[in-house]
Amino acid sequence: MEYNFRAIESEWQQKWKDDKVYKVDNTSTKPKYYVLDMFPYPSGAGLHVGHPLGYIASDIFSRYKRLKGFNVLHPMGFDSFGLPAEQYALETGQHPAVTTQKNIATFKLQLDKIGFCYDWEREVQTSDPSYYKWTQWIFLQLFDSFYNRQTQKAERIAELVKAFETQGSNVPVVDATATPFTAAAWKNFDHAAKQNILMNYRLAYCGYGEVNWCEALGTVLANDEVINGVSERGGHLVVKKKLRQWYLRITQYADRLLEGLNHVDFSDAMKDMQTNWIGKSSGAEIDFAIKGHDAKLRVYTTRPDTIFGVDFMVVAPELELINTIKSPEQSTAVDEYIAYVKSRSDVERMAEKKITGCFTGAYAINPFSGREIPIWISEYVLSGYGTGAIMAVPCGDERDFKFAQHFSIPITNIIGEQYNGQEANPTKEAILENSGFLNGLVMKDAINVAVEKIEAAGIGIRKVNYKMRDAAFSRQRYWGEPFPITWKNGVAEVWEGELPLTLPHVDTYSPGPDAQGPLANIPEWVEKELETNTMPGYAGSSWYFLRYMDPKNNETFCDRKASDYWNQVDLYIGGTEHAVGHLLYSRMWTKVLYDLDMIGFDEPYRKLVNQGMIQGSSRFVYRLDVTEGLKDIFEGEILSNDDQSPIFVSNKFYTESYKLSDKLISIIENKYSSFSHLQSLKKYRSYNLSEIHVDVNFVDGVELNIDEFRKWKNGEYKNAILIGENEEVSFPDNPVSKCIFICGVETEKMSKSKYNTVNPNDLCDKYGADTFRMYEMFLGPVEASKPWDTKGIEGVHRFLRKLWRLFNDELKGKVWNTEKATDAELKILHRTIKKIEEDTERFSFNTAVSTFMICVNELADAKCYKKEVLEQLLILLTPYAPHISEELWQQLGNEGSILNATYPVFNPALLVESSKEYPVSVNGKVRTNLSLSLDLTQQQVEETILQNEVVQKWLEGKAPKRIIYVKNKMINVVV
């Protein structure tokens, strides 16, 4: 009987489905364990082998925990709102709901084929009205809440109203408003005035923010749709535009998001990323008078101790203030510079090495020295951080220093010898000079003195700042959750209908007027004065882990009993690309729901494991192209021919600079003198090699399958002429060719457009899901990123077949028996139990797979076909390769599914050793091995060692200085 994985896998998948073996209850006497995968976006391209890496890891762990006696929740669903579906709708006119459903169906087929233990009855989809009903509802809770500074938690907006009614604006629970009011005044405000004030405190609020606006496309673009200041599609100009936007006041939670990191098990790298993103800093906000103007320049600095070293100011080019203060002489230059900056993204601005800037012609006054300080604008200062203006201290800050040098601004030294005039010194240890009342103080002590003086003088305040900004929460798009908000006379009101407020049908997905979303095109929607923005992708994904606990509930987002039972996610597996977006948002939402007493915990994820990315390994062919400039010359002579039979050259012509070589041309010439390209090549010797991605699925390693290549893309290259590595040429009409064509290789992101994706289904068909699962794990540590290479999968498949042969022989049939296992055989088993358990616990799945291989190799060598041993091994293997394990488990005559078996218990007594083969080194270099009893004393070991021939040889008669003996590890003789 042979290992027929196709039959085995489909049979067991069907049986498990029929028996509902993965159904999970919200009540159990067993302890609970919640394993979560990051929410997939169901893209049209389907799953590629990179996606399931984390899913397989979590599936293994879920099954392992189940065997260990836990009630395990391991759900799956879809983050099904998003830009790609809408983009596709724009191009094809198909409704996103339709394409999304199609994509989800494909994903589910693919996932099921791999044999995951999801309870599909708990599936959620964010674009399903029964789901986004609750996303909208939670949004309304955010809208109806504010952050109480006193209690440090979210509370209902009604509480704030009560406070205003009794105490006016001077309340301890929130920061003061821009314009103070009394309790009496509050009561006299009209509705709109009150709402405007409250909008400053709501956790979900409306404000104004900049977006990437593309006039030509009439739409707002995502950052990744903008490249070098123009749109990716069409290359149209993109500028910043201010729009009314919804925001989440996540900044209020900055401190708690930081503090919460102490209570979760995330990697230090992940915690660092979040900490840096939040970017807490403390310093001061200082108002500088501006010469000849009433307006003040407010700067934020973390180093108020350096205030006497300020040589210039830098203001973000976006700041309105600039228009007021710019001098007539500088006006044109300033406007031109602002126009330049408008075309640049934040990333470009921060990454720019070239120093740019423009003097405004205005001067600020140093409040302590009275010095006049020139005010500049430059793109390296961003408007969103701090006050959008900095005081520049070139002797202490590298960027300020370079700026001063570039524009020849004189530099003041306030740290004496600590500053060498060649580069800035950002120390806090120097003793201040040229610094008025701060002279003689060490800088780090001077910070506090300076802040106190600034506060006393009434020109500034101590200020804690966060780099993190409030999260923009609206999109000018169609395919997202509508806001249950109406606008009455410019005031945002909660929509009065019953949730969900469903997405209306639209005829076109084109943007609405004035940079509004497509919803603005619908008369009925606009008539009802409904909000035309929709929510962003992270709305639905910020709370989905809660919905899985109680996915069908129509009364509440998640029953309290269910969330109390399942509590936090015990294990969350996903990529670092979500480090600062999704993870921070869902942590914030959890904290708000906790504050409002709707759930009983304030961190969503107890433990986070970061899965690495599987990169694509792309393959290239190199097309010989006539260069652009010469095209005219070839008109009529070549070009028509060119398109039909392009020439491709093998890798070596690209890497070994065979470009333009006589050799390449002579190859063609010698073989095919009538070749029509030849004349032009000889004549002009001017061509390029362009890299063209080819589908990795018809490249074996690096060798191109030329027949497949000719059939590719409906025969686009069927007439191609290929010059191989061995300098043989393949023509379309000579199918028998000795041409060996080698492709170029590069590691890149796995993506359909790069033709480097591999479909897991194909591999499951060819080798089986068990092989696929184990191979994904065998590739390397889950946390590591690595390029995909299908080649090694054979090895894992061979391993499973070898396992199969421990039970069945192709000719003899059943070979397993019920004989008693020997000590040696039990030792093999228990060493495996120990290692598999350890490796699984620490998510080291790749070494676990190796361990299985070693175990099966050893059992095969020992000809051990004993049920007593094999049965235990199968249980260990179930989480990794569930189908074959179940099949063999049944063959052994077991009742019931192996899914419910009990995990083997490791018996240390079986592994006790009495001696050890020690490596013996002399001066740290291993020279020999020696087997010694484990109960020897240091002295006994030393004596034995010195007797040894090899050791004596290396001692060369000298006496050893020291002998290091680490029991059970090694011995080192120092001479």
Add this chain to the structure above:
RNA sequence: GCCCAGGUGGCGGAAUUGGUAGACGCAGCAGACUCAAAAUCUGCCGUUCGCAAGAUCGUGCUGGUUCGAUUCCAGUCCUGGGCACCA
């Protein structure tokens, strides 16, 4: 630019706490079985020198700490991820 991660054979990787570098697998080479092929099995498989025994160098690079460093420290180069509207 800033933040984070990673550089080990031809390739993916192992070495869990500073203790035999290269487990396990792929590819390759040689052999057995076979009419042949597939499958399976056996052996070899970092570099240089050597018939061999053995020696030499070797974990991106340059230094340091240590009896001993892939592992710790400092610096440096390269690659990948993120940088707020892809999800």
